[in-house]
Amino acid sequence: MAEWKEYSVHINEEAVESVSELFMELGSAGVSLVDRTDFETMPEYGFDSLWALDEAKFPTDGVVIKGYFPVEAVHSNLEKTLHQRLEKLKAFDLNVTNYTVESRTLMDSDWNNKWKEFYHSVPITRYLTIVPEWEEYTKRKDDEQLIVMDPGLAFGTGTHPTTQLSIQALEMVLRGGEIILDVGTGSGVLTIASSLLGAAEIHAFDLDDIAVQSAKNNIHLNELAAKITVKENNLLKDVTIKADVVVANILAPIILELIPDAMRVLRPGGTFISSGIIKEQEEEILTALKNEGFKIRQINQMKDWIVIIAQKPLNK
Numbered sequence: 001m002a003e004w005k006e007y008s009v010h011i012n013e014e015a016v017e018s019v020s021e022l023f024m025e026l027g028s029a030g031v032s033l034v035d036r037t038d039f040e041t042m043p044e045y046g047f048d049s050l051w052a053l054d055e056a057k058f059p060t061d062g063v064v065i066k067g068y069f070p071v072e073a074v075h076s077n078l079e080k081t082l083h084q085r086l087e088k089l090k091a092f093d094l095n096v097t098n099y100t101v102e103s104r105t106l107m108d109s110d111w112n113n114k115w116k117e118f119y120h121s122v123p124i125t126r127y128l129t130i131v132p133e134w135e136e137y138t139k140r141k142d143d144e145q146l147i148v149m150d151p152g153l154a155f156g157t158g159t160h161p162t163t164q165l166s167i168q169a170l171e172m173v174l175r176g177g178e179i180i181l182d183v184g185t186g187s188g189v190l191t192i193a194s195s196l197l198g199a200a201e202i203h204a205f206d207l208d209d210i211a212v213q214s215a216k217n218n219i220h221l222n223e224l225a226a227k228i229t230v231k232e233n234n235l236l237k238d239v240t241i242k243a244d245v246v247v248a249n250i251l252a253p254i255i256l257e258l259i260p261d262a263m264r265v266l267r268p269g270g271t272f273i274s275s276g277i278i279k280e281q282e283e284e285i286l287t288a289l290k291n292e293g294f295k296i297r298q299i300n301q302m303k304d305w306i307v308i309i310a311q312k313p314l315n316k
Contacts, residue, residue, distance in 0.1 A: 002071075002107075003070075003071040003072075003106070004029075004068050004069065004070060004071060004106045004107075005069045005070075005071050005074045005104075005105055005106075006067070006103060006104050006106050007023070007066065007068075007069070007082060007101060007103045008065070008066045008102045008103070008104075009065045009066075009082075009099060010063070010102075011062055011064075011065065011086075011096060011098075011100075012094070012096065012098070012099070013062055013304070014094055014278045014305075015089060015094045015096055015099075016033065016065060016160055017162065017249075017276065018092065018251065019065045019086070019089075020033070020065055021211075022082070022086070023065065023067030024208070024210050024211070025085075025210075026067070026078065026081065026085070027069060028067035028068055028069055029068050029069065031065060031066065031067055031068075032065075032066045032068075033064070033065055033066075034064040068106075079101065083101060086101075092252075092253050093253065094251075122164075124147075124164050124167045124168065125167060127144060127171065128144075128145055128146075128147060128167060128171065128193060128196065129145070129146055129147070130146075130149055131146045131147065131148050132149060133149065133150045133221060145196045147189060147193060147196065148221045148222050149187060149189060150217060150218060150221060161302040161303050161305040162249050162275045162276045163189060163190070163249060163275075164302060165300055165302050165305060165306070165307035166247060166249045166275045166307055167190065168307075169273045169275070169298075169300065169307050170190065170194055170197055170247060170273065171193075171197055172309070173271050173273065173309065174194065174245070176198035176199075176200075177198065178194075178198075178199045178200060178201075178243075178244035179199070179200065179201045179202075179203075179242070179243045179244050179245075180194045180199045180201070180202040180203070180243060180244070180246075180247065181204075181205070181236065181239070181243045181245070181265060182194065182203070182204040182205070182247050182248075183205055183248040183250065183262075184206055184207075184248055184249065184254070185204035185206045185215045186206065186211050186214070186215070187211070187218055188215030188216070188218045188219050188230065189218070190247055191215060191219065191230070192218060192219060192222050192224060192228075194247070195222075195224045195227050196224075199227070199245075200227070201227060202228045202229070203228075203229050203239075203243075204228060204231070205230075205232070205233040205235070205236070206233070207232065208232075209232055212230055212231065215230045235254070235257065235258050235261060236261035236262065236264075236265055239261070241265060243267065244266075244267055244270050244271070245266075245270060245273065246262045246265065246266060246270070246271075246272045246273070247273040247274075248262070248272075248273070248275070249274075249275040250276045251276050252276060252284070252285055255274045255276065255277065255285060256284070256285065258274075259272075259288050259292050260292060263292050263294065266312040268312060268313065268316055269311065269312060269313075269314045270311070271309060271311055272294060272312070273307060273308070273309055273310075274308050274310070275308075276305075277306050277308065278306075279304050279305070282299070282308075285308060286299075286308065293313060294310035294311065294312060295312075295313060296308065296309075297310060
């Protein structure tokens, strides 16, 4: 029976996406997330089975992100490299001062259960619900649409506040027939949501080839490949497609880099949805958006995270 090495990083919630991506870059076969918010809020939506889990497994503060590596592929300095890369996250103004790293060995049977233990269906909006690929799910309403996800290959399963805020913003903005650019697509969840909400054409980009493949896999699961293209690209560099909406759920410092290109590719009156922003970074992003000429239409918040909906003026 094969053995797996599980590395657990207990860290501040704002570092979730970055640490998840870091695990994938180091060669993890997948990432799982343990967040107390899931335990406390899921029953409100009727998923009583979550309460059958052991409450002690959920952290009282922060989150635990877990990466999984085949034992035979784990090199001797992997944990040291992990610590070094975590320290480098400080350059992105993320709170990583206090974190812990633990590891243990799992057998195949344990590994299979770990993928499913903390990942359940999540209703994101009135009309959209994220469902893990393996879960049998019955729609609660006839007009409910399902985003089927396999979290085994990438980050961005839809449970994090930044992803939920982004999907909710898309639902507010989209009316049908739009051209969408999804920057830093990760697992492709925002791309899939855009398609289900009526977008006519979606172009998704990510710098990480693992994320590109993961997005393609999830798009295939949802049978949406005909409407969506996914490419490896550095933000919107050299992209000339004129879009109605640009959506980016990435780190705030990278959003700052993206703002001029978002203005460039948007049609007059187009919308820029940016998330991955902690509350303390709000003013910096707002200032940069306004300086570029964007009009701020709405700011929504979930926990310590915000999404900003900005519009390109009709005369630009």
